[in-house]
Amino acid sequence: xxxxxxxxxxxxxxxxxxxxxxxxxxxxxxxxxxxxxxxxxxxxxxxxxxxxxxxxxxxxxxxxxxxxxxxxxxxxxxxxxxxxxxxxxxxxxxxxxxxxxxxxxxxxxxxxxxxxxxxxxxxxxxxxxxxxxxxxxxxxxxxxxxxxxxxxxxxxxxxxxxxxxxxxxxxxxxxxxxxxxxxxxxxxxxxxxxxxxxxxxxxxxxxxxxxxxxxxxxxxxxxxxxxxxxxxxxxxxxxxxxxxxxxxxxxxxxxx
Amino acid sequence: xxxxxxxxxxxxxxxxxxxxxxxxxxxxxxxxxxxxxxxxxxxxxxxxxxxxxxxxxxxxxxxx
Numbered sequence: 126x127x128x129x130x131x132x133x134x135x136x137x138x139x140x141x142x143x144x145x146x147x148x149x150x151x152x153x154x155x156x157x158x159x160x161x162x163x164x165x166x167x168x169x170x171x172x173x174x175x176x177x178x179x180x181x182x183x184x185x186x187x188x189x190x191x192x193x194x195x196x197x198x199x200x201x202x203x204x205x206x207x208x209x210x211x212x213x214x215x216x217x218x219x220x221x222x223x224x225x226x227x228x229x230x231x232x233x234x235x236x237x238x239x240x241x242x243x244x245x246x247x248x249x250x251x252x253x254x255x256x257x258x259x260x261x262x263x264x265x266x267x268x269x270x271x272x273x274x275x276x277x278x279x280x281x282x283x284x285x286x287x288x289x290x291x292x293x294x295x296x297x298x299x300x301x302x303x304x305x306x307x308x309x310x311x312x313x314x315x316x317x318x319x320x321x322x323x324x325x326x327x328x329x330x331x332x333x334x335x336x337x338x339x340x341x342x343x344x345x346x347x348x349x350x351x352x353x354x355x356x357x358x359x360x361x362x363x364x365x366x367x368x369x370x371x372x373x374x375x376x377x378x379x380x381x
Numbered sequence: 382x383x384x385x386x387x388x389x390x391x392x393x394x395x396x397x398x399x400x401x402x403x404x405x406x407x408x409x410x411x412x413x414x415x416x417x418x419x420x421x422x423x424x425x426x427x428x429x430x431x432x433x434x435x436x437x438x439x440x441x442x443x444x445x
Contacts, residue, residue, distance in 0.1 A: 145443075145444065145445030146443040146444060146445070147442075147443040147444040147445040148443065148445075149443070151443070154443075167444055167445055168442065168443065168444050169441070169442050169443065169444025169445075170412075170439050170440070170441060170442075171439060171440070171442045172386040172387070172437065172438065172439055173386070173406060173410075173411045173438045173439055173440040174440075175404055175405040175406055178405075180407065180410045180440060180441070181441050181442060181443055182410060182441060191441075193441065193444075194444055194445070196444055196445075206414075209419055210412045210414060210419065210437075210439050211412075211441075213412035213413075213419050213421075213422075214410075214411070214412045214439075214440065214441060215409075216441070281445070282445075308445075328445075330444075330445030331445065
């Protein structure tokens with residue numbers, strides 16, 4: 126397990142839990158990162174506001190890799206613009222592409238995402254595209270230079286869990302890049318299940334932000350993700366289609 | 382007038398560095414786009430805002 130590393134764009138990570146930073150107090154970020162054991166945290170880029178003197182970067186512990194997203198982008202060009210501004214903010218070259226033209230379901234536009242991935246990979250970004258779990262789109266993302274793919278489990282912020290389970294499994298089986306399950310994971314058991322299926326990592330935000338005790342939930346997710354990873358590395362036990370199979374010896378019964 | 386983050390402001394003639402400082406932005410925590418192009422930090426001091434410029438000043442916020 127010590128040698129079990131997550132490699133994204135040539136960068137090595139030991140944690141398989143990518144933490145979101147939205148919808149909760151900046152003051153909780155340090156505890157969340159620590160209790161999650163997270164080495165990557167996502168951020169958004171917005172128009173700067175001078176009324177808020179606090180900056181999120183002051184709350185993120187050193188050594189944590191920043192993963193800016195392109196939320197707000199409706200086209201590949203808008204995503205590229207946001208990614209370039211994020212890089213200018215001086216925090217590395219990772220980017221999570223997030224392109225959506227639908228404000229009700231917040232589903233990603235795979236076609237625009239492939240275009241943006243191609244442009245940003247060409248510009249030297251480590252590109253992690255958020256996507257709808259479609260095999261052809263995932264293959265296009267690989268060819269476009271993505272460093273990982275981030276299929277959604279269910280709509281963003283819904284906490285509904287692995288609604289797309291079978292299709293994520295196809296990506297895990299067929300795509301030769303880390304498959305990071307993003308969006309919709311609502312509780313640790315769902316994160317664990319995705320990891321058991323062979324997901325490389327889990328990204329969660331709302332599940333923590335809406336939990337009763339955020340750092341405690343971060344710790345729970347960490348353990349669930351680690352458990353799921355260990356189970357995957359072990360290989361799961363088989364499932365019988367019918368009947369049972371005794372775990373105890375079938376001889377030496379105290380009878381006859 | 383200069384359009385900054387969507388609002389018209391009478392700040393033509395000021396440098397970008399002056400504008401950021403007077404307005405209360407921390408220049409190490411923002412990125413600036415001028416007329417659709419990223420303005421490198423090294424050019425904040427020498428870039429003078431002109432009538433009709435469109436400026437975006439952005440920073441990181443929490444997000445997922």
